[in-house]
Amino acid sequence: MKRKITLKQIARELDVSISTVSKALRNSAEISDDTKQKVQAFAKLYNYKPNNIALSLKNRRTNTIGIIIPEIVHHFFSKVISGVELVANKRGYNVIIGLSNESFAKEVINMEMLANGSIDGFVLSMSKETLKLQDYHHINETMTQGMPIVMFDRVVSDLRCDKVIVDDFNGAKKAVKKLIENGCKSIALITTEDYVSVGKLRTQGYLEALDEHTMTPKAELILKIDESLDYEAHLEELEKEIEQLFQSNPTLDGVFAVNEIYALLAMKVARKLGLNVPNDVQVIGFTDGVLSKHATPSLTTVSQHAQQMGEKAAELLIDKLESEFNSADEEFQTVVITTDLIERESTK
């Protein structure tokens, strides 16, 4: 088990100084061609590669960016990572991940762990708990120490940093308008509690669309799912709630759901109640995950372009990292990724 070879070892072996080796490898004009050749050949033979850690220490930059997300087993987030990784690699950066599991404490710990020199900057999406507690001290402290942060999707507008967000409001509005144009008269909304900014905006889009068509929103058509019975764990209760929604609104002919699972469940309930999708009731979801594409009938959704979000976030971060001179001007951008309505079989 031989260790990796270092400059020092090459120097000793070739009976020159460390400086000479270093310069020879970087093709410095200071070194004679003879020596260069000798050194380079030797280095190649022993497969010398400079030690990243030593470089990081010397340069005070790691060429690594950290990404903090609530969970990774999730089509949207993994797609974002994919985008981040793509541009990071293209620009010579590595990506290190931290999962918060929607927990405030884990988010803080993870960030502190990475902020101590391991990375040059963060791309992050906040955990639900953090959003609920509205405690952003860890974010602020990190930024104060000169470490740039780019937030995406689950952002909070007060924080002074770059942001990449989805056009939740217009995405939702577009979807609901589509339902209306397709002839729906009684459109339900299945959404989350309001503290997740994303859910709130989508709700507003729903209301706005109704308003523009002079339809009055009815409280009984809006179902807010308690986050505590998050999907996977409590699918059946969730289904019951949605069934109840259908039963107490017999005229229901359209559903807009803020995520895939809610939409799929709505279709399932409809089928169970003998309703045909899309003939009796049309359904639109949010997030272009695998479920929408492979469901039967396949689901019309609002596509978020997650990969593009990741790419943009990484670009913003790296741009900031590489223009380090502007310590003063400090201007932050918010990039909005537009949504597309992908029409499939669940709408007419």
Place this chain on the structure above:
Amino acid sequence: MKRKITLKQIARELDVSISTVSKALRNSAEISDDTKQKVQAFAKLYNYKPNNIALSLKNRRTNTIGIIIPEIVHHFFSKVISGVELVANKRGYNVIIGLSNESFAKEVINMEMLANGSIDGFVLSMSKETLKLQDYHHINETMTQGMPIVMFDRVVSDLRCDKVIVDDFNGAKKAVKKLIENGCKSIALITTEDYVSVGKLRTQGYLEALDEHTMTPKAELILKIDESLDYEAHLEELEKEIEQLFQSNPTLDGVFAVNEIYALLAMKVARKLGLNVPNDVQVIGFTDGVLSKHATPSLTTVSQHAQQMGEKAAELLIDKLESEFNSADEEFQTVVITTDLIERESTK
């Protein structure tokens, strides 16, 4: 934008030596209580945290593990990462990801990038291209340099390292036996080309199950999908192939597919041909992804316990890292994660 504070700065500020500060913070007995208190208070005030990079350089270990996977937008792989991250964090390690996108070149580049000091060891699953080319020099070189590797899922048995694999053979066998016991007489297999070890083993399991029930396999019941038309991109062609399979085998009453997509497509085709699942034809897939759970009818699958694989792989790796003394004995384990058959609506 103030930089993070260092030992040197604290030392200068408090007019003591760097050594004293370091020792005081680590509560060394060499330092008087007076000085300790002073130093610790100051450090706390300025939120001192030791610089990870400097520590890594000094200790020659980064407490970071690298994970190389073919893609991340994939339920199985993201679940594995989730498992790796879980135990890594529990044991004080960070996780850095590298995506190969199923490309040999990217796999090599990524590994070289990380192997130069950034990480202490690898968890990896090989790209299809690497498996096809059978070029493992990068793996061997990395191991020669004393960097441990744990492979999972897509492994190659010749390589001398720890491995974590799924019991593909028995998983497949169990599934097919289930179909047989449920009364299927004509069972199709939808699989991949053989060079992906995983596909090969599942095929063998299928054959073995038939054999044990003295059923003779028929070539026309085995559909090998060409990898080049991998899912997502060529869904329609794929569907046609499967439809052809159904039509040229009218007595078909069972399907075992080596992944979710193939299984879902089989159900779709069956429905299209007026066949009821599970009454006319029963279907079992492989991989416990989201699709299986949320499909209609929901899909009976062989569960791979991806998260558990990740956890186990990380444990093996960290165990090896932390027992560094055994440079000689070099014994490697192969852990087999057993599969479970999760019965849902697509079987009787």
Place this chain on the structure above:
DNA sequence: TTTTAACACGAAAACGTTTTCGTGACTTTC
């Protein structure tokens, strides 16, 4: 009083780089 021991701290090396600044040996120039 002298020797010894305990105490509290500092200097310096080491981890592996890059880079600045010398410096000795030649070569050129007048």
Place this chain on the structure above:
DNA sequence: GAAAGTCACGAAAACGTTTTCGTGTTAAAA
């Protein structure tokens, strides 16, 4: 033949730690 310039290389500092080994001061023991 002396001054100046070029060439090829080495010493050392710096990045931020930890740790080993002094060392000067004071208190206890002889």
